[in-house]
Amino acid sequence: MTSEKQQKHVVVLGAGVIGLTTALKIQEKEGYQVTILAEQFPTDPKTVKYASLSAGAHHVSIAGADPIQRDIDVETFQTMWDLSGPNGAAQGCFMRIPQFEYYREESNYDTLKLMPQFAPLPEDKLVPNSVAGITFDSVNTDVPVFLPYLLSQFLAKGGRMVHGSVVHINQVIAGGAGAFTGTEKTLQTPPDAVVVCLGLGARFLGGVEDGDVYPVRGQTVLIRAPWIQKCMSLSGGPDKIWTYVIPRKNGDVIIGGTYEADDWHPRPRPETTKDILTRVLEICPEIAPPEIRAQRAPTIDDVYPIIIEESCGLRPCRKTGPRLELEWKETGAKKIPVVHNYGHGGFGYIACYGSATVAANLVEKAFTLP
Missing domain, CATH: 3.40.50.720 (NAD(P)-binding Rossmann-like Domain)
Incomplete structure (x- = not known):
């Protein structure tokens, strides 16, 4: 010692x-x-x-073919994968789950090809406004x-x-x-x-x-939806907006999001929450309660009652x-x-x-x- x-x-x-x-x-x-x-x-x-x-x-690398960033992202994923396993030291911190990534434009996802169960999605499995998609197993934190x-x-x-x-x-x-x-x-x-x-x-x-260094403001909505058992996001395009659905192990689900560069506003905007709900429902109507979906197509008004929290953070970009x-x-x-x-x-x-x-x-x- x-x-x-x-x-x-x-x-x-x-x-x-x-x-x-x-x-x-x-x-x-x-x-x-x-x-x-x-x-x-x-x-x-x-x-x-x-x-x-x-x-x-959720663990979705954008390292592409960058070898340095790839090594960093792969080490992080492997560590979290080990921690989240059946004998892992921190199972309660993570949720192993199928990830579905959709793109508004063709993307370089070389690093993601290293993920477990990687596969491209056929055209008939794509969500609205996407031109390509992949799936793999990942971990949500x-x-x-x-x-x-x-x-x-x-x-x-x-x-x-x-x-x-x-x-x-x-x-x-x-x-x-x-x-x-x-x-x-x-x-x-x-x-x-x-x-x-x-x-x-x-x-x-x-x-x-x-x-x-500059802020990129991100706003999210936390809902209670334990029936969601897949993680998904739609990204790409000139606005850089990521629309995503990220379940947690406790049954809560984070939906989002926004990409607002140099926006320092510290509180959630109601109009942004409405926009997030609209975008997410388009690619994942399953966020609405099952009993409503059994009767009719859901609307954003059906999701408001299960909202736990609206929040925002300033991403530290460089x-x-x-x-x-x-x-x-x-x-x-x-x-x-x-x-x-x-x-x-x-x-x-x-x-x-x-x-x-x-x-x-x-x-x-x-x-x-x-």
Whole structure:
């Protein structure tokens, strides 16, 4: 066992799905003590600032033929597939389910050909406004269950958590997580490395201020429909709108969605909810209660009574794609490695475990450089 004096102290900024998986991955390695420093944790009340709690989180990679992103997405899927299996450590966090993907235009889905039970859909099985479709087995993540699971795993392995709002990265480099709370000596010690997993916050963090980061607002509707036993989405076209139906293990279903770039509006719009219900009913009339469908064609008025919640989140997108890299920051006479892992947009759950591996390897690389 490595003594505490020998351990490398790492502060991870951000406790969304990317921050949690990254912190857990590093904490699991020998010789590291990790502290998550974040303004919002998954156990806190839900806000638009914390996008991870608003995600649909079905695993549908858009890596196409990109080998780096493919490896990240495939590792994440395999990890979730193992966790969700009959003997998996987190069965309750996931739902294994057939996925049906429909496209408004021809698409490159090379990576999806690696998924279990992959098959193209015949023309007579396509939904309205689609020109192609595929099916495969995948996993849906029940995010209100999965995020606390990740946090509990991290804490159980010796990780620490601190609430704090960081204005400039030099605050952390100079004072560690202890600059924001408490008197514990190990938290007051300046860290040996910092990992930035702030999502949209990377745009505003002093010393980072990544102008390529921008929000893409997504609005969803959560309904109670335990009879839905398939996951589906329709995507593509110039508007980039994804219409999707994502069941969860507990019988709730997330339907959506929207793709509103640079829209900072923090609350659900009623007219958008109406549009979502209209679009989803067109491709999946099964969201309406069975007793209504047995009598007539359903309308959106039949779905309103089973709505549990309307919500929205600001996806942390980045113009040049996710940032996964190592840089060195100097403050005074101190120079420490800073690893960046953010900008995954609406695909954080698809990339979380794989990108965490890349980030953890970059941390290790920093400590082995001459």
